[in-house]
Amino acid sequence: xxxxxxxxxxxxxxxxxxxxxxxxxxxxxxxxxxxxxxxxxxxxxxxxxxxxxxxxxxxxxxxxxxxxxxxxxxxxxxxxxxxxxxxxxxxxxxxxxxxxxxxxxxxxxxxxxxxxxxxxxxxxxxxxxxxxxxxxxxxxxxxxxxxxxxxxxxxxxxxxxxxxxxxxxxxxxxxxxxxxxxxxxxxxxxxxxxxxxxxxxxxxxxxxxxxxxxxxxxxxxxxxxxxxxxxxxxxxxxxxxxxxxxxxxxxxxxxxxxxxxxxxxxxxxxxxxxxxxxxxxxxxxxxxxxxxxxxxxxxxxxxxxxxxxxxxxxxxxxxxxxxxxxxxxxxxxxxxxxxxxxxxxxxxxxxx
Amino acid sequence: xxxxxxxxxxxxxxxxxxxxxxxxxxxxxxxxxxxxxxxxxxxxxxxxxxxxxxxxxxxxxxxxxxxxxxxxxxxxxxxxxxxxxxxxxxxxxxxxxxxxxxxxxxxxxxxxxxxxxxxxxxxxxxxxxxxxxxxxxxxxxxxxxxxxxxxxxxxxxxxxxxxxxxxxxxxxxxxxxxxxxxxxxxxxxxxxxxxxxxxxxxxxxxxxxxxxxxxxxxxxxxxxxxxxxxxxxxxxxxxxxxxxxxxxxxxxxxxxxxxxxxxxxxxxxxxxxxxxxxxxxxxxxxxxxxxxxxxxxxxxxxxxxxxxxxxxxxxxxxxxxxxxxxxxxxxxxxxxxxxxxxxxxxxxxxxx
Numbered sequence: 035x036x037x038x039x040x041x042x043x044x045x046x047x048x049x050x051x052x053x054x055x056x057x058x059x060x061x062x063x064x065x066x067x068x069x070x071x072x073x074x075x076x077x078x079x080x081x082x083x084x085x086x087x088x089x090x091x092x093x094x095x096x097x098x099x100x101x102x103x104x105x106x107x108x109x110x111x112x113x114x115x116x117x118x119x120x121x122x123x124x125x126x127x128x129x130x131x132x133x134x135x136x137x138x139x140x141x142x143x144x145x146x147x148x149x150x151x152x153x154x155x156x157x158x159x160x161x162x163x164x165x166x167x168x169x170x171x172x173x174x175x176x177x178x179x180x181x182x183x184x185x186x187x188x189x190x191x192x193x194x195x196x197x198x199x200x201x202x203x204x205x206x207x208x209x210x211x212x213x214x215x216x217x218x219x220x221x222x223x224x225x226x227x228x229x230x231x232x233x234x235x236x237x238x239x240x241x242x243x244x245x246x247x248x249x250x251x252x253x254x255x256x257x258x259x260x261x262x263x264x265x266x267x268x269x270x271x272x273x274x275x276x277x278x279x280x281x282x283x284x285x286x287x288x289x290x291x292x293x294x295x296x297x298x299x300x301x302x303x304x305x306x307x308x309x310x311x312x313x314x315x316x317x318x319x320x321x322x323x324x325x326x327x328x329x330x331x332x333x334x335x336x337x338x339x340x341x342x343x344x345x346x347x348x349x350x351x352x353x354x355x356x357x358x359x360x361x362x363x364x365x366x367x368x369x370x371x372x373x374x375x376x377x378x379x380x381x382x383x384x385x386x
Numbered sequence: 387x388x389x390x391x392x393x394x395x396x397x398x399x400x401x402x403x404x405x406x407x408x409x410x411x412x413x414x415x416x417x418x419x420x421x422x423x424x425x426x427x428x429x430x431x432x433x434x435x436x437x438x439x440x441x442x443x444x445x446x447x448x449x450x451x452x453x454x455x456x457x458x459x460x461x462x463x464x465x466x467x468x469x470x471x472x473x474x475x476x477x478x479x480x481x482x483x484x485x486x487x488x489x490x491x492x493x494x495x496x497x498x499x500x501x502x503x504x505x506x507x508x509x510x511x512x513x514x515x516x517x518x519x520x521x522x523x524x525x526x527x528x529x530x531x532x533x534x535x536x537x538x539x540x541x542x543x544x545x546x547x548x549x550x551x552x553x554x555x556x557x558x559x560x561x562x563x564x565x566x567x568x569x570x571x572x573x574x575x576x577x578x579x580x581x582x583x584x585x586x587x588x589x590x591x592x593x594x595x596x597x598x599x600x601x602x603x604x605x606x607x608x609x610x611x612x613x614x615x616x617x618x619x620x621x622x623x624x625x626x627x628x629x630x631x632x633x634x635x636x637x638x639x640x641x642x643x644x645x646x647x648x649x650x651x652x653x654x655x656x657x658x659x660x661x662x663x664x665x666x667x668x669x670x671x672x673x674x675x676x677x678x679x680x681x682x683x684x685x686x687x688x689x690x691x692x693x694x695x696x697x698x699x700x701x702x703x704x705x706x707x708x709x710x711x712x713x714x715x716x717x718x719x720x721x722x723x724x725x726x727x728x729x730x731x732x733x734x735x736x737x738x
Contacts, residue, residue, distance in 0.1 A: 049399075136450055158585075171594065198682070198717055200642070200682060200685065200717055200719065203680070203682035203683075203685065204682065204685040206682075207682060207683055207685050207686035207690065208686060208687070240500065247638075247659065248659075249659070250658050250659065250661075250680055251659065251660065251661050251664075252661075280684060286599075286638060286659070288641055289640055289641065289660060290660065306602045307599065307600075307601070307602065307603065308603065308641060309602075309603050309636070312603075328555070328602055329550075330550070330551065330555030330556065330558075330559060331555075331559055333552065333555065333556040333559050334559035334560060335559060338559065365550055367552065371580060
């Protein structure tokens with residue numbers, strides 16, 4: 035499957051190598067803001083059915099690339115595929131988000147879990163990746179991803195989304211050893227899962243730690259970062275002679291960037307609550323940075339979007355190592371033309 | 387109304403003066419975790435009726451002080467009293483939180499707003515303060531409060547709580563001048579409101595900026611901090627010969643503490659995502675610090691709560707200027723005995 039990439043800006047930037055233009059991709063670039071996605075979903079079934087049907091997942095993955103000259107595809111999937119494969123019964127309730135039929139409540143529940151075999155239980159993800167890679171035919175790289183152990187654990191224990199995270203933090207404060215056991219099982223699962231994605235064709239991988247930022251600084255290190263570090267150490271970093279860059283992203287993790295840069299990953303995602311110039315100073319160019327436009331800025335006019343994109347690239351400053359992205363997933367009510375304006379603005383900017 | 391306080395630890399600590407014991411109060415200390423509050427609410431009416439009935443608001447304010455040797459009372463009220471007084475139609479929907487019948491949508495809506503006269507439109511808050519002060523009889527100080535202009539604006543524009551803040555950020559990015567006009571009206575309103583609370587008997591005031599942390603660093607300064615600074619500059623800082631300390635609290639504002647310390651306020655609230663030792667280094671002892679236990683730590687055992695409280699006080703380090711608190715409001719399902727353990731642990735700690 036060795037293919038020379040026609041556009042390798044993303045891989046080069048993640049490895050802090052020079053590029054002709056700043057690469058850009060957008061978190062949730064395949065999704066509800068695109069009319070063609072809404073049409074396909076209406077026709078083909080609910081979100082999870084789309085994820086679990088490789089041909090549909092591949093088709094959705096490619097949709098934004100047909101519209102915009104993005105520098106990467108990211109496989110259409112969800113951060114909760116692992117607990118689903120563990121048998122917790124993932125489903126989605128309209129306007130409420132993900133739910134589990136069988137959330138984790140006790141030490142016994144945790145002890146009963148084991149890492150799912152990605153080649154069987156998560157075969158549909160691997161098939162979607164392989165199908166997408168074939169269709170991309172080396173035009174741009176394909177990104178694979180997983181939720182972080184802590185983030186996945188919050189949904190497993192809360193039974194879905196949460197406001198106060200009372201259940202998962204209750205477990206952490208009342209039975210830290212049980213929480214560590216859960217996180218350890220999840221770290222093993224994520225490592226197997228991402229390595230299987232790489233073997234299936236993912237050319238870069240990213241770990242989404244959406245909820246690491248709700249922890250105290252010490253707990254962030256002990257209950258989130260430590261497990262991400264473990265995963266990073268166990269990932270396939272070269273495949274078929276190609277380097278596989280690894281990106282970590284903790285939302286609201288601006289205060290932890292320096293520690294995150296020590297994990298051995300290649301790049302960090304940065305949300306919009308920190309300036310890239312400050313972020314870069316904190317990581318001292320040990321890693322590349324990906325981000326960091328406020329997703330709500332895409333409600334502004336194309337002129338203002340262009341200006342804001344330029345400011346973000348100015349803020350990163352000279353030298354390689356910047357991948358443009360939003361600081362979180364794109365909102366469903368953003369006009370696609372505003373995305374077009376953003377991609378154009380990023381590519382029009384003169385790199386040095 | 388000059389009364390010598392029997393317990394002035396809070397005022398002294400907020401002014402960075404030495405104290406015999408670290409003072410403690412708890413955000414939302416009068417509220418749903420107390421069975422006596424739930425009983426009164428069941429009997430007397432919904433949340434807003436309680437806020438708007440001065441004798442009930444005073445009674446609720448005093449409830450936690452009858453249980454625990456807290457070092458301050460905080461008036462039972464809400465951060466959305468100002469937009470309610472502006473006529474937006476505040477109401478609360480069970481399990482959904484605050485809602486407005488008439489949210490702010492257009493430049494015209496903003497232009498039609500004017501600062502409510504606190505002596506008439508918010509008379510019930512002043513009466514609750516005066517009643518509570520009489521009942522306290524100088525035992526501990528009474529804290530008054532308001533939402534920050536930015537935070538109050540988010541609810542006014544979203545029409546209630548929000549996940550993505552798409553509407554308020556849409557307004558900010560599409561019509562920044564309209565947003566500034568709204569914030570300016572709110573800043574005038576908050577200044578009048580807090581000064582009226584001080585005249586009615588509030589002995590310290592706090593501004594809650596719950597949602598400042600969702601902004602970019604530049605927008606935090608321009609759209610939240612600038613207006614809080616304006617308010618701080620216009621507040622009554624001495625009343626009847628007594629200093630009135632002012633505390634600012636931006637949730638998820640750890641990265642902004644140094645800038646916040648330059649506003650001329652006396653103290654900053656700190657959430658649990660930053661260590662107090664780091665926070666103190668950032669503000670260079672220009673202000674006192676209030677915080678910063680994770681509210682979920684109150685789910686732990688009394689022994690673990692005690693140990694965690696000691697760690698937080700150790701983290702603050704020697705010297706005056708620490709007010710113990712949670713990093714956010716107490717959760718409704720916390721056992722009151724755990725609060726008792728926390729208050730005891732804080733007061734048992736040897737100050738130097």
